[in-house]
Structures are given as structure tokens and as C-alpha cells.
Amino acid sequence: MHVVKLAKLKLADSEIPKFSKQLSEIISYVEELDKADFSKTEPTSQTTGLENVSRQDKRNTETVLSQDEALSGTESVQNGYFVVDAVFESRDE
Amino acid sequence: MDILWWMLYLNQEMNKKMNIPLTIKETQEGLIKKKFSAVQLVDAYLARIEKFDKRINSFLTMSDELAYLQAKEVDRKIEDLGKEALERNPLLGVTVAHKDLFLTKGLRTTAGSKVLENYVPVYSATVVKRLENAGTITLGKTNCDAWAHGASGENSDFGPTKNPWKKEYVPGGSSSGSAAATSAHFSLIATGTDTGGSIRQPANFCGVVGFKPTYGAVSRYGVIAMASSLDSVGHFGLTVEDVEKVFEITKGEDGKDSTVRNIKPKTTNGKFKIGIPKEYFIEGVDPEVEKSVKEAAEIFKSQGVEVVNISLPHTKYAISVYYIVQPAEVSSNLGRYDGIRYGRNRGSFGDEAKRRIMLGTYVLSAGYYDAYYLKAQKVRSKIIEDFENAFKKVDAIIAPVSPTPAFKLGEKAKDPLQMYLADVLTAAANVAGIPGLAIPSGFSNKELPLGFQLMGARFSEHTLFKLGKLYQKTVDWKPKIAFQ
Numbered sequence: 001m002h003v004v005k006l007a008k009l010k011l012a013d014s015e016i017p018k019f020s021k022q023l024s025e026i027i028s029y030v031e032e033l034d035k036a037d038f039s040k041t042e043p044t045s046q047t048t049g050l051e052n053v054s055r056q057d058k059r060n061t062e063t064v065l066s067q068d069e070a071l072s073g074t075e076s077v078q079n080g081y082f083v084v085d086a087v088f089e090s091r092d093e
Numbered sequence: 094m095d096i097l098w099w100m101l102y103l104n105q106e107m108n109k110k111m112n113i114p115l116t117i118k119e120t121q122e123g124l125i126k127k128k129f130s131a132v133q134l135v136d137a138y139l140a141r142i143e144k145f146d147k148r149i150n151s152f153l154t155m156s157d158e159l160a161y162l163q164a165k166e167v168d169r170k171i172e173d174l175g176k177e178a179l180e181r182n183p184l185l186g187v188t189v190a191h192k193d194l195f196l197t198k199g200l201r202t203t204a205g206s207k208v209l210e211n212y213v214p215v216y217s218a219t220v221v222k223r224l225e226n227a228g229t230i231t232l233g234k235t236n237c238d239a240w241a242h243g244a245s246g247e248n249s250d251f252g253p254t255k256n257p258w259k260k261e262y263v264p265g266g267s268s269s270g271s272a273a274a275t276s277a278h279f280s281l282i283a284t285g286t287d288t289g290g291s292i293r294q295p296a297n298f299c300g301v302v303g304f305k306p307t308y309g310a311v312s313r314y315g316v317i318a319m320a321s322s323l324d325s326v327g328h329f330g331l332t333v334e335d336v337e338k339v340f341e342i343t344k345g346e347d348g349k350d351s352t353v354r355n356i357k358p359k360t361t362n363g364k365f366k367i368g369i370p371k372e373y374f375i376e377g378v379d380p381e382v383e384k385s386v387k388e389a390a391e392i393f394k395s396q397g398v399e400v401v402n403i404s405l406p407h408t409k410y411a412i413s414v415y416y417i418v419q420p421a422e423v424s425s426n427l428g429r430y431d432g433i434r435y436g437r438n439r440g441s442f443g444d445e446a447k448r449r450i451m452l453g454t455y456v457l458s459a460g461y462y463d464a465y466y467l468k469a470q471k472v473r474s475k476i477i478e479d480f481e482n483a484f485k486k487v488d489a490i491i492a493p494v495s496p497t498p499a500f501k502l503g504e505k506a507k508d509p510l511q512m513y514l515a516d517v518l519t520a521a522a523n524v525a526g527i528p529g530l531a532i533p534s535g536f537s538n539k540e541l542p543l544g545f546q547l548m549g550a551r552f553s554e555h556t557l558f559k560l561g562k563l564y565q566k567t568v569d570w571k572p573k574i575a576f577q
Contacts, residue, residue: 007424007454008431009439009447023452025510030413033468043470044477046322046352047526047551048309053351063349069215073435082433 111137113278115572117187117335120281124167124186125176131167131186131230135160138188138232142279145576149255151264151273153193154201155233160188163230170228182228184342189224190280192271193234194241196315197221200231204317205249205267206239207441208430218315219347220284220326227342232280235270240427241286241319242445243267244294244515247506250443255502256298257575258542262499265295268329272299275329276542278574282339283329288319289415290494290519292327293531293546297494300533300542300573302561303329304336306344307551308526310356314349320422323415323523331572333532333561340554358555361488365560367393367547368403368487373518379497385534385543386493392567393491393560403487405479410472411521416513417456417469418524424453448509477525484550489560491547493518494531498541522548530557532564533573 001020004011011019067080076083111129114120123129139157146152167186170178179185193203196214203209217225225231238248246254246269254269256262257277264273268285272295275283285292287305296303304327311326318324326343330336345355369390374383390400427450432438442450456465483490495518505512522529528551533544547557564570 001451003451003454003458006458007450008428009442009450011447019448019451022448022509023455026416026452026513027455029510030417030465030469033410033413033417033465033472038468038471038475041471041474043467044474045470046308047477048352048354050309050352050354055348055351060348063216065215070434072215073212074433076433084433 105136110140113137113141115278115331115574117184117281117338120186121179124171125179131164131171132161134186134188135164135230135232138279142232145277146279148260149257149273149277150252151235151254151270151277151279152190152233153203153205153236153251153270156197156200156231159200160230160232163225167228167230178228182226183338184224185228187229187282188232188280189229190232190235190271190274190283191221192237192268192283192285194237194286194317195221195234195284196317197231197234200234202234202317203251204240205237205251206443206446207250208436208439210250210437212436216315219312219349220343221315223342224284224339229282235268235274235283237270238267238445239443240317240423240446241267241288241291242423242449244290244512245269245500245502245505246295247502248443248445253502256499256541258300259499259540262501262541263298265298265495265499267291268295271329272296272301272303275299275301275331276575281330282335285327285329286316286319287325287327287519287523287529288323289419289516289523292325292329293494293519293529294515296329296531297533297544297546298499298542300536300544300575301329301331302333302336302533303327303531304340305522305529306340306554307528308523309352309354310528310552310554311343312347312350312353314347318426320419321426322422323419325523331574332570333530333558333565336530337558337562356552358552361556361559364397365489365556366399366401366487367560368401368483368490370403370405370408370483370490370492372405372408373492377496378493381537382493382495382497382543386491386545389532389534389545389564390491392564396563396567398560398563400491401487403483403490405483405521407472407475407479408521411476411524412514412517414469414472414476414524415516415520416452417465418473420449420453421457421466422453424450424457445509473524476521480521480525480527480550488553488556489547489549491545494544494546495519498537498539498543519546527551528554528557530561532561
């Protein structure tokens with residue numbers, strides 16, 4: 001299932017039929033939106049009507065985390081950095 | 094010395110059995126008049142939770158230490174300032190339980206998911222801080238469907254919450270623990286979120302008042318995001334009056350959520366008109382549910398409120414719009430859980446989370462975006478228009494919250510689509526960003542709670558509260574809890 005990879009999920013082979021069926025049913029249901037013609041309607045992405053809300057580019061200490069606080073969510077840290085999976089493969093010289 | 098010990102023990106036991114007040118007013122009067130102290134209140138609440146919550150499973154994390162700290166502070170303030178303490182801290186002495194979606198600094202927050210089973214936030218949500226500053230006492234974090242995905246509480250990774258009225262029944266979801274805790278009187282107030290009905294529906298199933306504010310009335314800062322254009326931060330209480338008092342504290346700009354605006358409510362002339370939307374009384378709505386809503390409409394009529402029929406023609410598309418837009422936004426918001434900075438990796442997601450992430454990814458993917466997501470956004474405009482047209486004619490809309498009263502555990506759990514259809518009467522309000530107030534009205538033949546909801550135009554909460562209080566006053570509503 002292409003979406004599984006796109007969504008960075010992993011499914012066991014045994015799970016795929018169950019999820020495929022459920023997702024197909026849901027997609028079939030929502031396709032009822034095709035029944036009427038909405039081609040001339042403007043889309044709405046959010047309901048506040050607000051646009052381009054901005055604030056001063058000033059530091060708000062209430063929303064700043066210290067380095068320790070920022071790193072506190074995981075044990076996988078080293079020298080003040082988060083440890084992540086290698087992006088590049090090592091190449092044998 | 095034995096006598097002393099015995100007296101102390103008896104005193105503690107008596108505190109635990111005290112009749113805990115059912116409203117904010119009673120609680121604060123009792124504290125000011127020194128009928129009891131805040132510490133004694135906490136003793137009583139915690140004893141009650143200790144005794145009964147194993148069978149209900151409404152709490153995931155208790156915060157006893159914090160509660161006593163805050164209670165001592167409350168007692169100190171009353172000692173020093175007396176009645177004046179209430180002016181500075183309007184919710185002084187009010188116990189609160191937070192849905193586990195609300196970040197609470199230093200107190201574990203799981204979102205109901207194994208992914209965050211060990212996550213301890215380093216900051217608190219705006220709503221949490223504001224309630225704290227107003228004098229509330231935090232008792233703990235409540236259970237919910239994982240990531241707020243659900244309408245029954247059965248999607249929690251930590252076991253389902255039971256309906257305190259009948260334990261083989263669901264309390265509703267996703268704010269299952271908060272609704273149950275309120276109706277079991279484990280806390281005076283509980284916070285929740287409503288993205289497709291997740292406050293109003295469990296409130297309805299548990300016989301308590303549930304409030305969903307206008308999208309943009311209360312800051313979402315520090316609340317774990319589900320669907321960013323639909324999430325609404327609200328709460329539960331036993332009376333409309335109490336729920337209104339809490340909203341006075343939580344509402345308004347905080348400089349951290351750019352969708353929030355302070356809006357001055359328009360003055361009303363006292364004469365209200367309520368609309369009954371025919372599309373909300375479709376086949377599939379339980380006759381007892383329909384009867385309870387029509388009876389509520391009669392109550393309003395008896396008080397001089399005009400009740401008229403209205404139509405919201407695009408109601409039938411609300412579920413489809415919701416189940417395209419919401420999973421799309423969910424798939425984006427849950428992208429941050431990669432196990433690197435916090436939490437476990439994506440292998441720990443439950444089935445429902447995976448389902449919604451995949452659905453969302455699909456409708457946003459290249460080649461499908463126009464057919465699904467863009468189309469849903471267009472129909473969204475139509476649903477918004479339906480409500481705008483209705484609110485030109487009426488001040489509020491009365492409707493059922495759910496097609497049926499609470500259903501049994503396991504009844505809908507195997508068919509995700511059936512579970513989604515349960516949102517049919519609540520999701521439209523989220524799609525349109527309007528407020529909703531769920532009010533209990535009685536019980537079904539099976540002794541399960543019944544109720545109705547009032548919906549209003551954006552930022553018309555004051556109208557909903559006025560009407561809600563009018564209803565409760567007219568029927569002489571006494572706050573009801575599920576058991577003593």
C-alpha cells in the first residue's frame with residue numbers, strides 16, 4: 001500500500017487486507033460528495049476569516065525552552081544533540 | 094495518645110465522607126464560611142476517586158501532591174483575604190481534571206496513546222495556566238480515545254472508560270474520562286476538546302453539561318493537536334452556570350494562537366428565537382432522543398421563546414466533509430511523532446490512528462487532492478453558508494446530540510465506519526466553527542442520560558448560556574451525579 005510508505009507507517013502483511021477493506025469502505029462513503037455539483041463554490045480552509053495574523057518579532061520568554069528542557073523528552077541524546085538514524089550510509093574506503 | 098490517634102483517624106475518615114458540593118457557588122460559599130477547607134475537599138475527592146475509579150477508569154494520572162499544594166494555597170488565600178480572594182481568583186477552590194490532551198508541565202501527558210506513555214511536558218497549555226491562576230485545584234489527567242480519535246472511549250491505549258450511570262455502556266468520546274469524571278463527581282470541572290463532537294457527545298451520554306466554544310474563542314496553545322481547523326477547546330460541568338464561569342477564564346487572546354480573537358458579545362434584547370432543523374431528525378434518530386429534544390423546545394416555548402422550523406440542506410454531507418478534512422489534518426499533525434524528540438516511534442500507534450493517518454495521506458496525495466480534499470473544502474463553504482442563513486432568522490438552533498443514547502461497549506468497535514456515522518449530528522458545528530452547548534434533560538427507559546444541544550452563530554456563546562440557564566431554571570434542574 002503506497003499510502004503506508006507515504007505516511008511513514010509500517011503494517012504487518014496480515015494487517016493489510018483488514019485496513020484495505022476499511023479504508024475502501026470509508027472512501028466509498030465520502031465519495032457521496034460527487035453526487036452534487038460544487039464546482040462553482042469557493043473552498044474554505046478555516047472558519048475565522050482571519051488572514052496574515054502576525055506579531056512583533058520579539059522574543060517571548062514564555063514560549064522559549066532551555067536546551068535541557070528541549071532535550072528532556074528522550075534519553076537518546078548526545079552532547080546536547082538529539083540522536084537520529086543515519087541519513088548517509090557509511091562507505092567502506 | 095490512643096484517643097488522639099483515634100480522633101485524628103476519625104476526622105480524616107469524616108473528611109473523606111463529606112458531602113462534596115455540586116456547584117462552584119456552593120464550593121466557594123463553603124470555603125469562605127469555613128464549613129470545610131480546600132485540603133478537606135481534596136481529601137474527599139481523592140478518597141472518592143480511590144474508591145470508585147477502578148471500575149470507571151476515568152483517570153490516567155493523578156496529581157495528589159500538586160492538588161494538596163494548590164489546596165493549601167487556596168486555604169492560605171482565604172485565611173488572608175477572605176471573600177476578596179474570590180475577586181482575584183474567580184475559580185478559587187474549584188477542582189479540575191484535564192483531558193490528557195492538555196499539556197501540564199511536570200505532569201505526564203499521554204494523549205491516551207502508548208506513543209506518549211512516558212511523556213512529561215516542559216510547559217503547560219494556556220487553558221491549564223489560566224485555570225491555575227484563577228485558583229483551581231488540579232486532581233489529575235483524564236482518559237480519552239488515543240489522539241482524540243473516537244466517539245466512545247474505546248480507542249484509548251489504556252483501556253476504555255465506563256459510563257458511570259451504567260458500566261456496560263460507553264461514556265462517549267473522545268473526552269470520555271472528563272465526561273465520566275464529571276458525572277461521577279470525581280471533579281467539579283473537567284476540560285475537553287471537541288473536533289467532531291468530542292465534548293458534546295460524551296456530555297450527552299453522561300448526563301452533564303458539555304461546552305464547545307466558537308473556533309477561535311479559546312487558545313489551542315499547549316493542547317495536543319488533532320485537526321487544526323476543527324479543534325475546539327472546551328469543558329464539562331454539572332450546570333450551565335458553572336460552565337459559563339469557566340469560559341470567562343479560558344477565553345480570549347493569549348498571543349500564542351493566531352486563530353483566537355477577543356470578540357465583544359453583541360447585546361441581546363432578551364427575546365430569543367430558536368430553530369429546529371428538520372435534517373437533524375432523520376430516520377435513525379431514536380424516538381426517545383427525538384422526544385427529549387422536542388420536549389426541551391416546548392420548555393423554551395413556555396418561556397416566551399419563539400420556536401420555528403428551519404432547514405440546513407447540506408447537513409447530509411457533513412460526515413463526508415469531516416472525514417476528509419479531519420484525517421487530512423490529523424495525518425499532518427501526527428507527522429511530528431517520530432520518536433526522535435519525544436515519545437515512542439510510529440510503531441506504537443494504535444489501529445485507529447493508523448487508519449486516520451492513511452486516510453488523510455491518501456486524500457492529500459498527488460492525483461487525489463482535488464477529488465477529495467479540495468472538494469470537501471468547497472462543500473465546507475456550503476455548510477457554513479447553511480448556518481449563516483439560519484442565524485439570520487434565529488438566535489440559536491436546538492438539535493439532538495447523538496442519534497441514540499449511550500451504546501454498549503463493543504457494540505460499534507468493530508466497524509469504524511459505523512463509529513464515524515455517530516458523529517453525524519455534531520460534526521457540522523466543527524466544520525462551520527460555531528459554538529455548541531450540550532445540556533442534559535432526563536433519562537431514557539433504559540435509565541441512560543438524554544439531552545439536547547444548542548448551537549449558535551460564531552461568538553454567540555452568551556446567547557447559548559442565557560438559553561441554557563433559562564432551561565435549567567425553568568425545569569428546576571438539580572445537578573445530577575451518577576452515584577453517591
